[in-house]
Amino acid sequence: MRHAPNKAMLRKGLLGVFLLALAGCTIGKPRTDDPWEKFNRKVYAFNVKVDNAVIRPTAVAYRKVTTPNVRRVLSNFFANIRMPITIANDALQGELKDALKGTGRFVINTTVGFLGFFDPASQMRLPPQETDFGATLAKWGVGEGPYLVLPLIGSTTARDIWRMPVDSYFFDPMSRYARNHDFKYGQQHWPNLMFLVTLRASAIDAENLVEGAYDPYVFYRDAYRQRRLYLIYDGEPPIEAIDQLQGIDQDDIDSLLEQQREYEKNKNESDGQQTR
Template sequence: MPRSAPLPLLARSLAALLVVALAGCAVKQPRTDDPWEPFNRRMYAFNDKMDKAVIRPVAVGYRKMTTPNMRRVISNFFANVRMPITIGNDILQGEGKDALKGTGRFIINTTVGFLGFFDPASKLHLPPQETDFGVTLARWGIGEGPYLVLPFIGSTSARDVWRMPVDSWFFDPMSRYARRHDHPYKQQHWPNLAFLVTLRAGGIDAESLLEGTYDPYVFYRDAYRQRRLYLIYDGEPPLEAIQLMQGIDDEDIDALLEQQREYERGRKDRP
């Protein structure tokens, strides 16, 4: 899978991608590959209501009861517990070197790092990496398929949706533990719930990105697809992959940037 692109063109394409995502529907979207958009928008609205009513208040309460250092340590723990997901998929992708690095990171942080609460592996030049079965399918040549929003889950795609059952069943230690135990009050599921709370709490700082966004649905959709693209290409997506995701040609980029400038000037001129 190609991983190089002319740097100036790549930078311009990334800039266009960013401004289109931030502008929402203020600039006409070049996207034409969201065939399930009516269903997705209904699910997005449902998830947004659930988030505001239940999930976000719990995450806010968690942030109030913890310090940034406490949250960082807890996030380290969950990242380490879920490391087998990355290791297993590195093996499926044929990335033996990455699998060995991930294994070394997991062992060091589990032992020296006190069950993963601390991250000495990063200081030993074993930085965190992330992959999953959706990326594995992409490396095997499976196309992304239509964008999909599911209740309680959020953004995914016809390809990426398979990462949830596969990674949970084969690689995720917390999910395997929950399946094999039956504690009072369903306590076997509490670690997974706590992990989800830490994820949502970490996203609160990024909520300001939605301010001024005309269509949050479009913002989330494009942000999700951009993040997945970067995971598939190890942070270096080729220009043609970015253009394919956005459905734009080289000559469209300058026009999109100019449209965004006009949109921003129009906002400044409003009373």
């Protein structure tokens, strides 16, 4: 059964990942086991160029021609149509109660919610849940493996990479529908492309976090690992797992805060000199 995240652990987890990513700290880097880092950084640089040239401008244009309400109902639709991925993986993980709740949510939003454009299920105490085949493998005991950055896809691991083909081929209704029908001009890819645009558009508001990072590659790597950790443990990872992820002890927090303040001070001084 999934539980709400423990607030104390959540605060510590988020504090660690953001301070380590943004402060430019010289304390031992979190999770230095990144054996493919040289390759990953090259792919990351390529992805940034593609994002700046094509993906981000498309997302910005999408935000300009849509209202927040339109974007919300479209996001609701894509979240709902992908709900079978969560339902199937809940069942594979033995979380049958969650699978039943997910099924109820999917049925209600697909019918009463007009194909998922609206979310009445949340008002019926059936909040959105998320899991995937990567989390299923983790609960089956498969190790995480090295961190990996893929062209156009982004962050993953040697374990999580399997969630994309498995979830897409077996559980994603959009992919199954596209395989079973004939389309012209690549129309079968349009729904997935639109889904990716909605995801990218929703991330624009968080860009300042990345811009303030001393190393954006490390920021994405650590944020990805943090998110996956909380997903696998249903929002309540053991404190030992958080410490291992961050590469820090409780005593490091004060030091990290001090380094964050020093980093912000130096950055403000540098910005002031540039405006003179």
